Each structure stands twice: as structure tokens, then as C-alpha cells.
Amino acid sequence: xxxxxxxxxxxxxxxxxxxxxxxxxxxxxxxxxxxxxxxxxxxxxxxxxxxxxxxxxxxxxxxxxxxxxxxxxxxxxxxxxxxxxxxxxxxxxxxxxxxxxxxxxxxxxxxxxxxxxxxxxxxxxxxxxxxxxxxxxxxxxxxxxxxxxxxxxxxxxxxxxxxxxxxxxxxxxxxxxxxxxxxxxxxxxxxxxxxxxxxxxxxxxxxxxxxxxxxxxxxxxxxxxxxxxxxxxxxxxxxxxxxxxxxxxxxxxxxxxxxxxxxxxxxxxxxxxxxxxxxxxxxxxxxxxxxxxxxxxxxxxxxxxxxxxxxxxxxxxxxxxxxxxxxxxxxxxxxxxxxxxxxxxxxxxxxxxxxxxxxxxxxxxxxxxxxxxxxxxxxxxxxxxxxxxxxxxxxxxxxxxxxxxxxxxxxxxxxxxxxxxxxxxxxxxxxxxxxxxxxxxxxxxxxxxxxxxxxxxxxxxxxxxxxxxxxxxxxxxxxxxxxxxxxxxxxxxxxxxxxxxxxxxxxxxxxxxxxxxxxxxxxxxxxxxxxxxxxxxxxxxxxxxxxxxxxxxxxxxxxxxxxxxxxxxxxxxxxxxxxxxxxxxxxxxxxxxxxxxxxxxxxxxxxxxxxxxxxxxxxxxxxxxxxxxxxxxxxxxxxxxxxxxxxxxxxxxxxxxxxxxxxxxxxxx
Numbered sequence: 001x002x003x004x005x006x007x008x009x010x011x012x013x014x015x016x017x018x019x020x021x022x023x024x025x026x027x028x029x030x031x032x033x034x035x036x037x038x039x040x041x042x043x044x045x046x047x048x049x050x051x052x053x054x055x056x057x058x059x060x061x062x063x064x065x066x067x068x069x070x071x072x073x074x075x076x077x078x079x080x081x082x083x084x085x086x087x088x089x090x091x092x093x094x095x096x097x098x099x100x101x102x103x104x105x106x107x108x109x110x111x112x113x114x115x116x117x118x119x120x121x122x123x124x125x126x127x128x129x130x131x132x133x134x135x136x137x138x139x140x141x142x143x144x145x146x147x148x149x150x151x152x153x154x155x156x157x158x159x160x161x162x163x164x165x166x167x168x169x170x171x172x173x174x175x176x177x178x179x180x181x182x183x184x185x186x187x188x189x190x191x192x193x194x195x196x197x198x199x200x201x202x203x204x205x206x207x208x209x210x211x212x213x214x215x216x217x218x219x220x221x222x223x224x225x226x227x228x229x230x231x232x233x234x235x236x237x238x239x240x241x242x243x244x245x246x247x248x249x250x251x252x253x254x255x256x257x258x259x260x261x262x263x264x265x266x267x268x269x270x271x272x273x274x275x276x277x278x279x280x281x282x283x284x285x286x287x288x289x290x291x292x293x294x295x296x297x298x299x300x301x302x303x304x305x306x307x308x309x310x311x312x313x314x315x316x317x318x319x320x321x322x323x324x325x326x327x328x329x330x331x332x333x334x335x336x337x338x339x340x341x342x343x344x345x346x347x348x349x350x351x352x353x354x355x356x357x358x359x360x361x362x363x364x365x366x367x368x369x370x371x372x373x374x375x376x377x378x379x380x381x382x383x384x385x386x387x388x389x390x391x392x393x394x395x396x397x398x399x400x401x402x403x404x405x406x407x408x409x410x411x412x413x414x415x416x417x418x419x420x421x422x423x424x425x426x427x428x429x430x431x432x433x434x435x436x437x438x439x440x441x442x443x444x445x446x447x448x449x450x451x452x453x454x455x456x457x458x459x460x461x462x463x464x465x466x467x468x469x470x471x472x473x474x475x476x477x478x479x480x481x482x483x484x485x486x487x488x489x490x491x492x493x494x495x496x497x498x499x500x501x502x503x504x505x506x507x508x509x510x511x512x513x514x515x516x517x518x519x520x521x522x523x524x525x526x527x528x529x530x531x532x533x534x535x536x537x538x539x540x541x542x543x544x545x546x547x548x549x550x551x552x553x554x555x556x557x558x559x560x561x562x563x564x565x566x567x568x569x570x571x572x573x574x575x576x577x578x579x580x581x582x583x584x585x586x587x588x589x590x591x592x593x594x595x596x597x598x599x600x601x602x603x604x605x606x607x608x609x610x611x612x613x614x615x616x617x618x619x620x621x622x623x624x625x626x627x628x629x630x631x632x633x634x635x636x637x638x639x640x641x642x643x644x645x646x647x648x649x650x651x652x653x654x655x656x657x658x659x660x661x662x663x664x665x666x667x668x669x
Contacts, residue, residue, distance in 0.1 A: 040069030167515025212516025290386025
């Protein structure tokens, strides 16, 4: 059939049959393609969207127009009856498949109505279509939200795709010999027969250094990720990608009181618009400053008793339930808590990796997977979280660590200054047991290091890079000449090299680790596994831009992290939570997989035979590592990361390369 002869065939609301009851539960997902030489195949689109049906259990839909095909799996949150997708304009010239929320859609809708636009629904999806018609590809600069969408412009025969500024919603794509293919998750893209399934060793090298990939690279050779704050277009065979927004640290003097008032006003409004929903909205409450502030702000806009959710641990080294319950009493929320054990982490870990679609070096995503399952079991599709406050407002220990190392660099021979580092990590007993000589060696500092672009992160990255000792000889040889630091440096904006050291540290966290791990493996992917959407007031782009312009002392005063945030929430949260030392979210790690009889999947995937077949890791080295945990050892930080990283990589190989399309649950039989 010649191009253009295929008639439009909207198939909105098409049912794909019942979803099997399993760990992969449905949320909002998009998929699609643009064939260069033949009509879109509805059957292929159905297979693609079926693989991410967990993202949207409420409805599914397809739309085909010549070579273009759009698919959607819907999680109904706004305009439950009228927001079905893919959605078309009245004349059929524009079609969209959209994952996310445009939080300022009511204001945008009012502006469009004043300009004479007519609406058939109350949904934010239709607002995007009208914005695109009016402003074209610049429409995204007017949107405040979290999104990944694709618009098929039939008149121009052009596909336009975009991803939100900070990378809350994922969007992946691949260009095959005959098509451009995209999806919310790589599973949908891998469903296309033209997309190969082979590991990208450079991406693995990045993960085993930075904890995340450097976009657009993904763990699969033939799949790319649209970076945060970017849009792209596909016309014919021409694919164009460009940034429409970038985080910039243009610090300027600010009066503290005025800055605190402005930050509070921004957070209030960011929270207010994120409560727009036709379904109940809950909150995650960790017991830390950020989630407690978010919960307190929600309470300002709701008379109903707020439902909050938290995860606690049977291991006191990770548990924060005392603070969680204190916040619950103070804010009077209706609270639900799930107790997480190491055995539960091991039980769900294969499902976590299936949704993360990449190796992870920590088990921390597993408790978040259980937490989202708890929220879903109580009927909640939307939760607000405190994510992003550390990156935007200076909350991480790595920022403190860099300040101390700079202080030390002024007197590199000092025997006292480096000992300040010991005070940063009271929650790491292994580090506390180390000698002063070890601290000096690990956090070593030379004056010339101050000028290096990654000064703040090198000690941590070098610790992680030690995991690559477990790579097989073949992988080591393939990566021998690769400089992952050079690759990361090439991706930095030119202005980065003029920023102060604190701002450089923030940029690295906000632009790489945040979207590449925290918002993906530990955020969107494990939440959407249970059709739960997370919304983050601290990641409102107005908050991000305001925070980026603040001078560092307003973010970290001495070693007092998130200083300005603490100043603007006086009386809003319990004083004890405001004043408590920051404790990063962590979870039981390698010992979870060897506490009791090991799960069969652990034994199988880490066996010498399987490791040799897959060829990524050295079987003898891995066996020595495993034996340390089998003997009851807790392992070093490096050993724990190595075990989790190796196991998760083996799971990626098993689920996506060896048996993609035939995945079944793992269990201890």
C-alpha cells in the first residue's frame, strides 16, 4: 500500500484483555512509531503497549495514520471520562499520546479560551494540543509539569516529542532501518522486531562509576533516552534533538528574609497545583525534613484527613520510624506503614530490576517498590513526595564533604582538618571504625585538585569504579581505553566551568544522578509498577530556577544543610525533625540475599556457569565475594555495591536478553 493511502484508524479505548495478577501491575504509558516506508501495524502497537500496561490499567488506545502509530495505556487522574488517549484535535490534524500531568493546565486553558480556542474535554491532554497548535514546538516552555509526550502533526508529516525539564517522566527511542520507535519504557521499544537487545558496555562502565548512565546512552546498544529538558522531531528519516531548558547556577546576592519568604511562597504554590486531581492524593512521609515539609504544606490545602505512607525497617541501622510517627502525631495524618525486611527485598528484587531496566548498585529501590504497592492497595494513584529538595537546596553529605575537603586543601598537611570528615557519617559504622590514616587516604586532597571539574565527586566515583575489578577479562579489555570522565565532561554546559564549586556539585547531582537513578530506578519505575504517580513540589521548575540563583551560603550555612528551607518552615513541622541530622535513605543490601536459604534466582544467576556464559563478570572473583556473605560477613561498602550491581546486571541479561517476552516470576522453590 503506498504511503498516504492508509486511512486514519483511531481505536480509542480498545481493550487488551485482562491483566494477569502478578508483580508487574499496571499506570500511564506511551508508545509509538513512525515507519519510513510502510503503514503502522496496529498489532505491533498492541504488543508494545501491552508490555507497559502496568503504567496504565484504566484504559488503552491506539491511533494509526499512514506510517505513524500512537499507543497509550491510561492511568485516569484528571477528567476521568473525557481524557482518553490517543487524543485528536477536532479536525484530526494533530494527535497526541501523553504521559504525565500539566499542573498549570487550568491557567493555560483559560488563556487559550480567551484566544478563541474551543475545548471538548476538561483534560490537560487537550490543553497540550491547543498549545502546540498556537505556539508550535515552543509550547513546552509554557508548561509547568512532568511529562513525556508525542504529537503526530499530520499536515506536516512530522512527529514531535518532548520530556519535562528535570526528567521525572521517562522517554526512550530507537531508530531502526525502517522506523523510529519510542516508548515510556525500553520494554515497549524492545518489542519492535528491528530493535536489537545487546548490552552497551560503555553504559555499564558509566553505571559502575557514576551510579547512572550519561544520557542519551542507555544500557542497550540500540536504544537512546531523550535527555531531561529536551525535545525532538522526526520528519522522514531526519531526527533532530535540542534542549529547550537547562539548569543554570547564576548566583546573585539575596536578602535572607526575602529569600525565605519567596521560597515558601513558591513551595506553597508548587504544592497547591500538584493537588489538582480527580482522585485522592496522599503523601510519602519518611520522617526527614523534605517529606515532612511537603506533607505539612498539603495539610494547608485540605480539610480532610491526609493519608500518608512510609516504610520502616526491622534493622535499626536503616529505620526512621520514630521520626515518621512523630511527624504523624504533629500533622495528624491517617498513616499507613509497611515493615521491610531483607527477605522481602530479595523477593521483589527481580521485579524491581524488570521495571528499572538497568543495573542498580543499591537495593534502595526495592523498599520504594513495596511502598508504592502499599499506597496502591489503599486506592491511591497519586502521592506527593519530598524528592528534589537535597539537589536544589543543598542537602547532600557530598556537598558537606566537598566543603571540608576544600577547607583541608588550604592546609593539606593538617592532621586535624580531615578528621572533620568523620563527623559527616555517623550512620556508617564501618567508616567510623577506620583509622585516621585511612580517612586521609580515601579523601586525599591536593591543591591542584581544586581546579578539576569533578572535585566534589571523585572520591565517591573512585570507590564505585573499584567494582569494575569484578569485570571479566573480555569486558576489561573492551573498556581499557575508555575514559568515562572525559565523556561526562564533554556533556557539561560551557557555563559549568565558571560556576563555584558548590554549584558544580549541585549540577552533577541534579542533572545526572537525580534523573538517571533517583527519579527513575528509585522513583517513576517502581511507583508506576503499581500505577502510582509521584509528584514533587521541590522539582517545580520555578523552585529549581529560584534555588539555582541563590548564593551557596543560603543553601548550606557552614555545614548546616538546606539552611534557607529550615528558615522558612519555622512552626510548620516538629522542631526535632527540623533540627535532626540528615540521614540519607538507605536499605539493607547484600546480606538480604543470603539471610536464610538463598532464592533460586540468586544461585542460578551468580553460578560460575551462568557468569561464564554471560561473559560480563569474572566467575572466580564473584565466588569469593559471595563466600564472604555466605560466611555471615556484612561486607564493606564496596562489597555490598558490587554484589548488588553484579546481581542486577545478571538480572538485566536474563530478563531482557536471554528471555525477553517469556519473563516469569522468580521465587524460592
